Amino acid sequence: MPLGEFELIERFFANRGATRGDVRLAVGDDAAIIAPPAGTELVLALDTIVSGVHFPPDTSGRFVGHRALAVNLSDLAAMGATPAWALLGLTLPAADENWLGDFAAGLDGLAKRFGVALVGGDTTRGPLAVSLTLAGWVPTGQALRRAGARAGDEVWISGTVGDAGGGLAILQGRLDADGAAREQLLQRFLLPEPRTSLGQALRGVATACIDVSDGLAADLGRLCAAGGVGAVLETGRLPLSAALVAAAGADAALRLGLAAGDDYELLFTAPPAARRLIEALDSVPRLSRLGAISATPGVQWQGATVERDLAHGFDHFRN
């Protein structure tokens, strides 16, 4: 017997994620009621992921559920916000209970880990797509923004770049890898880990911040454009994982690191005086200093011959 809409919501989406004292009313009424902490501003983000566009159509529900929340957590991390409440818009071709169970588990696991309560949503029939609205808070006036970088500021990035692009290439059969390297790259694409605690630690430290979803080169361009500044960076400082270099080779790893998306690392700027403080941050992903902000607009990469490669895109590392 096909699962009705009411049972579906009740079974898979009621009481999901963290239990929060500030949620007065959640799934089951016409709308949710929350009581945001005093002295805060709300920070809101919405991201939609579509089957065949943002993930391969045969992706397990677990990875889709994780990803739908992770991409939004990353946006809030880039604002320095503390995530708290989510609304889920789910469009499904059919009520496949196995897929839904995996999806709910992927979403629930990440939501609990990051203190997010699922407070409501909407369920409709159609081609598979997941739209998630995430709300969180910052102490009034303390959100990080894309704009704010000043000439002389240093440019930093968390973790390693290009790994998720390598993972996607493996899934699509464009890149070969085996053993631990394969697992590591696939995991970076399938189970992105938002840099939430780093974002919060950067409040009052970073002058500008953006999360790297479309690729380092593109997102750095956005950060610079928002601040009306430029940047000079060294390709030799790009943090590339040993797994990516082993799987793709040094040249392709560099191109993926610059141009591939989906890494969800934080790219931020801070004055040189903050260097000590940043290096001492107890951040799980290590932080790398890539270069500095310049007053002249435009991003300049120094080092390997990347400009020509970037102009040709990154998707030609097979040879």
Ligand code: ADP
């Ligand atoms: P209405 O038609 O009155 O909007 P719905 O049937 O869409 O009611 O939703 C009923 C309740 O279930 C609401 O509280 C709504 O927020 C919640 N809900 C619906 N779909 C989802 C979902 N995918 N995830 C979480 N909550 C959902």
Ligand code: MG
């Ligand atoms: Mg209603």
